[in-house]
Amino acid sequence: MTVRPLPLSVDTSLLATHELSVRVGSRTLVPALSFAIRPGEFWCLLGRNGVGKTLLLHTLAGARLPAAGLLQMGGKPLANWKLDELACWRGFMPQQLHDAFATPVLDVVLQGRHPHLSRWHWEGEADHALARAALARVGLAGFESRDVRSLSGGERQRVALATLITQDPPLALLDEPLAHLDLAQQLRMLTLLQDEVRQRGRAVLMSVHDLSLAERVATHVLLLPGDGAPAIAGPVAQVMQADTLSAAFDQPLRCHTLDGHRWWLPA
């Protein structure tokens, strides 16, 4: 497949794709996706179950190769990145984590510093301070010495977020970070991510199923309609239209406004 030259504007972005395709076996899940994430943007990745959100996130994170097309981070093709430098550029929070061994929570959070430390260095005072601050921000201050395997699903998820904050990459990719969280914690996590985006110029791309929460925080939306149709990427107001979403989710949806927020409900 021939690829047209990249448009110039792509080079200012944290992440940019050009005609990127995600395929599993003979099934094309995401055909020819071209979009870019810039500092200060909050992207929500929307789509039905099994439409390829996770695989797309893995591809964008550099964990699997795209079937076709280009993927650039900071204007540089992914293949030219060294793993540790890449880990300082983008962070990834998976859907689930499995811990085989007992480990204190603080040690797990400190692992976010790994790419920032040389082979011979141990985590120092500054790294510990970052890790403790991150734990406090996700509401788990005092959990430092708890065994990570004794946590509930939601707490484990928040430890993963604290690890991501400690890693502190300019671009964060999150796979359903709100799963397992109660309502208050969902809002806390979204506010935290929003602060990072607005105040520090970070960028976020996260998959999420709650359309109303997505509407509340997102600046941009990447919608996977499924059935091999091309993805729709753009500012939130442009993509989150009743007819577009209804078609994508195969379910009539309507938007209601209440208390200054827009709520998406089944029609």
Place this chain on the structure above:
Amino acid sequence: MSRGRAWRIALVLAALLLLVFAVALASGSSLLSFDQVPRLLLWPDDSPAAEVLHRLRLPRALAAMSTGALLAMSGALMQVLLRNPLADPYVLGLSGAAALGALAMLALGCGLWAVQGGALVGALLAVAAVFFLGRHDMGRLDASSSQDDTPRLLLTGVMISSIAMAGVGLILSLAPGERLRGMLFWMMGDLSGSELSGWLLALPVLMCAALLPWARDLNLLLRGPGPAQMLGVPVRRVRAMVYLAASLGAAVAVCTAGTIGFVGLVVPHALRLLFGNDQRLLLPASALAGAAFLLAADTLARTVAAPLQLPVGVVTSLIGAPTFIVLLARRGGRV
């Protein structure tokens, strides 16, 4: 875990090893006093005591220490590689294949060198077979999540082991009666006939030194290959390195002393329960504690029923298993 705490624990373990070393050299059919040991060790005279110390006890003690260090480190590494706290150095079929090689040589009535060579060849064949068959799992990232992709690797090892053990059973049933005893001793692990070479002594030190710079990467591997790669760990390379280092260590240990069980499982496990699971401490600590544990077990094996010599593998299991059970019970299952 801070660097200072790691050093303190390592120093305590080193002192413990030194103590066991002194006891091992002093005990035996002719007891030496503690002040005699260092004197005879550094400035040997023509006395029979010095002869015994230098010709018999010292080489055997050094071989035991080296073997114990290798087994414990290999066990710790296999547990990281398979993300399974119950893995040991032999879990991927290495011991069965080594036993097959060694027993084949014993059945043919070959000498020590051929037996060791047979064990080494068998072990390396198993290592190569498992590596070849499991190469996809070894490198699979599945950044997806932390999905465990190791059961296939594990099952491949178990199958290789079964095939080898079938061969071992065949040899045992067909071998002439007077050679059976030697075979059984070999299979239970025995240090009495082990020869000492410089390589055997250097290997645990080299292995520890080579892996320590990667120890933080190993900590991340425990979170799963996907999350590790996302934090900058070259998963494929590190896992291949861990597998080969662990296998080489176990192979050398097996062909020195036969299949000594329990050291590789119990020592890293006990250390984890006591000091936590930071591989930057766990690797050197395993080496030191493994060396001390096997040396103590071997000293017991050759003195407790003297002049009878017990196979050291029997002693390691008899001490190791109950200790382990006590540790597990006390720590309330914090494995």
